[in-house]
Amino acid sequence: xxxxxxxxxxxxxxxxxxxxxxxxxxxxxxxxxxxxxxxxxxxxxxxxxxxxxxxxxxxxxxxxxxxxxxxxxxxxxxxxxxxxxxxxxxxxxxxxxxxxxxxxxxxxxxxxxxxxxxxxxxxxxxxxxxxxxxxxxxxxxxxxxxxxxxxxxxxxxxxxxxxxxxxxxxxxxxxxxxxxxxxxxxxxxxxxxxxxxxxxxxxxxxxxxxxxxxxxxxxxxxxxxxxxxxxxxxxxxxxxxxxxxxxxxxxxxxxxxxxxxxxxxxxxxxxxxxxxxxxxxxxxxxxxxxxxxxxxxxxxxxxxxxx
Numbered sequence: 081x082x083x084x085x086x087x088x089x090x091x092x093x094x095x096x097x098x099x100x101x102x103x104x105x106x107x108x109x110x111x112x113x114x115x116x117x118x119x120x121x122x123x124x125x126x127x128x129x130x131x132x133x134x135x136x137x138x139x140x141x142x143x144x145x146x147x148x149x150x151x152x153x154x155x156x157x158x159x160x161x162x163x164x165x166x167x168x169x170x171x172x173x174x175x176x177x178x179x180x181x182x183x184x185x186x187x188x189x190x191x192x193x194x195x196x197x198x199x200x201x202x203x204x205x206x207x208x209x210x211x212x213x214x215x216x217x218x219x220x221x222x223x224x225x226x227x228x229x230x231x232x233x234x235x236x237x238x239x240x241x242x243x244x245x246x247x248x249x250x251x252x253x254x255x256x257x258x259x260x261x262x263x264x265x266x267x268x269x270x271x272x273x274x275x276x277x278x279x280x281x282x283x284x285x286x287x288x289x290x291x292x293x294x295x296x297x298x299x300x301x302x303x304x305x306x307x308x309x310x311x312x313x314x315x316x317x318x319x320x321x322x323x324x325x326x327x328x329x330x331x332x333x334x335x336x337x338x339x340x341x342x343x344x345x346x347x348x349x350x351x352x353x354x355x356x357x358x359x360x361x362x363x364x365x366x367x368x369x370x371x372x373x374x375x376x377x378x379x380x381x382x383x384x385x386x387x
């Protein structure tokens with residue numbers, strides 16, 4: 081009989097971070113509850129072989145190319161569902177734990193059948209007193225997503241959220257089968273928001289278990305080192321802007337579109353001006369492309385299963 085939880089990590093040239101994450105899970109979490117599945121997205125630094133050598137007893141899926149966070153995870157989730165795991169723990173490689181988060185998250189879903197997924201409080205790695213991501217919100221009036229960085233005041237150990245982060249969420253595989261996996265069209269960024277909305281549209285709740293914690297460095301795979309464009313890969317501006325607009329188009333309220341356009345138009349114009357003044361021309365190019373594709377890509381291409 082399988083263990084109930086498949087821990088899914090997508091590795092892309094981050095062998096050291098992936099290894100440290102696995103080691104922290106093995107050290108602090110009850111290994112009778114989970115197996116680790118690493119999906120490698122075509123790493124070019126030899127990290128897949130390094131990880132296989134260090135962890136010969138875990139499962140590896142070689143995607144052979146960079147499928148993005150969404151489809152990279154999907155390949156491992158499909159494997160987990162086929163193999164009979166009840167839950168998938170989606171977790172970023174640049175994270176660490178110092179408590180048994182798997183027992184806590186698993187126990188919570190066992191006790192709360194109304195919830196399809198649950199996430200812990202995720203603190204910054206460099207400041208373990210400050211929350212990086214808590215319960216997610218979507219402001220339909222402004223067309224913006226946000227995450228609470230303050231602990232909620234509640235008589236319970238959890239609250240409901242509008243969206244959960246793909247940095248760390250435990251999801252029922254039955255709910256994924258019902259609502260669908262991550263939308264591969266998003267590639268990376270906002271794919272967790274999209275999945276969260278689809279889970280809620282199926283009648284499920286999303287829970288934020290703020291009494292459970294972990295730590296995140298944030299953005300390791302997006303950093304390129306210091307260049308004339310800064311240390312953030314310019315293509316990130318493409319995916320963030322494009323997918324943000326897709327979320328507005330998919331889940332916003334048309335009556336608020338004029339306000340969405342004005343508010344976000346001012347923001348993106350200010351960002352473009354800043355990048356241009358700093359000489360970040362490739363980032364300007366990627367941002368403009370992202371805004372164009374975000375506004376004009378057909379919904380039939382973004383959500384083909386809905387058409």
